Amino acid sequence: MEEDNQQELKAEEEASATASIHGDVLEIILSHVPLIDLEHARCVSNNWNRAVFSSLRHLNPIKPWLIVHKQSTRHPYATMAHAYDPRSGVWLKIDQPPINQVSALRSSHSTLLYMQSSLQFAFSFDPLHLKWYRTNAPLVWRTDPIVALVGHRVVVAGGTFDLGDDPLPLEIYDLRTGKWDICQRIPAVLKDSPSSLWLSVAVDEHKMYVTEKSSGITHSFDPSTKTWYGPYDLRPGKHVFSSAIGFVNDSMVVVGLIGDSENVKGVKLWEVMKGTEMVELREMGEMPEELVGKLKGESACLPSIGLNTMGQFAYLHNPSDPGELILCEVADGACRWGSVRNVVGDDESRMQRLVFTCSDVGLGDLHDAICSGNRRFTVKDNIVD
């Protein structure tokens, strides 16, 4: 015990002859490695495969990516994509072959990307947009319609048409049959509306939800029964001048801008409580003032809010000045706010359009993307906010 001057600390239980990094230490190391590199780490050995799995489950789980697509407004409309991975706080540049261009790239919710021309309608919804579906254009040509993917159906509704006063029919494309179907009824408020300007769209398993940004009036549509529901009033209050809807943790949320577009006083998040007839909103959180400032950007003008939601994340941006992306992670009923500089510069903004999608990218998706041979991911270093 204390007899001599020498004491010895207990040797490590697993003291082994070779210095090998494994177990807890390996998992902690892997928690600092970006997802794209974990794809390689899985292939190292059985032990590492298990360590990657364990690290992702217990230490640093996968989080949804925000993908910013930049498209040139001139033929051949080349696109470039950058993705932000909040798990590691890194931006990735995604090298991909030019999408066989149909026309302007758009997205109205989650991972859906689509393009339409008078002849063709193309869309993609897997997390990394490896697969594009192409079909004949819907019967009626319209500019800037609502396009939403509900289950296995794509709904095309509203939009504007320069000639004629007849209301534009709603059309549904069924992925399983490869056919278009028509539904004539559409709520009056949605006729003649260019969707990207005035409407916010969200989707769950069964329905599409469409909210008029300025009034908060919301309708929902079930494409399997071709039934419209609503209107519902989702405006959180008179002080909210513009709102957007999305789904976070499988609950519908409303993001509201308070004040007016030249002088936004605040941004808040409400949860739509599942109820019976009455729609109830519960305030969940408020964006910190500093981040509201970043959101406004240089012009300090915020006419509406760009919202992308997936899993427990909400990404917000200023559509007229998307220099900063605001993140909101909702966990255990609380909102955790953060921001990151949008690495896709606005330098030639006149000649480019930016489209935002949000994806639940998993290791399987990364594997497929890399194996396809036409995706390369490069982590961009030194992006400082």
Added chain:
Amino acid sequence: MADDGVNTKVEAVSKATTETIELRTEDGGVFDVDKPVAMEFLILKSFYEDEGRVFDKTSIRLPNVKQLELSKVIEYCTRALEFGAKSAAAAGDKDAERMVRQEREGFEAEFVDELSNEMLKELILAVNFLDIKEMLDFLIRSVANRIRNRSVAYVRQFFDIENDFTPQEEDQIHQENAWAFEGVDAD
């Protein structure tokens, strides 16, 4: 030394408490370590504090640590304590804080640059054993950086790992466990 007040203060403190602990490594190295530095090793801290041992001039043998690693650990921990003191002294002065931060980043970059891959691994194991949280975090981030954007072959070579997958297994690992990352519970 014609240094700023903080530097001399730190030195004076460590001179005043000339308490040192003798640490012996498994390959025969003997180090006299200042008590504040040694107490950064949580394994030592708990050895003394939790067990209520009297701090006397005894020699402690560290079975899992070699001299080269221990000297590096002592170097890092000594500087870390200095930076901590400088940071505290600079609190409130944004420019001074930034200078300390940059100085620290410079030191850390140089420290890790000089480490071979083998040394980095050995250090991680030693620091993990000695339970030095700050240094472990620093080393882990450094090694994560070194394997970023690297091929599977490089990672295997770096960590000295043998590929124990059969060709069929290699094909399969991407199919299996795919569900595990969709948020579904395993068991």
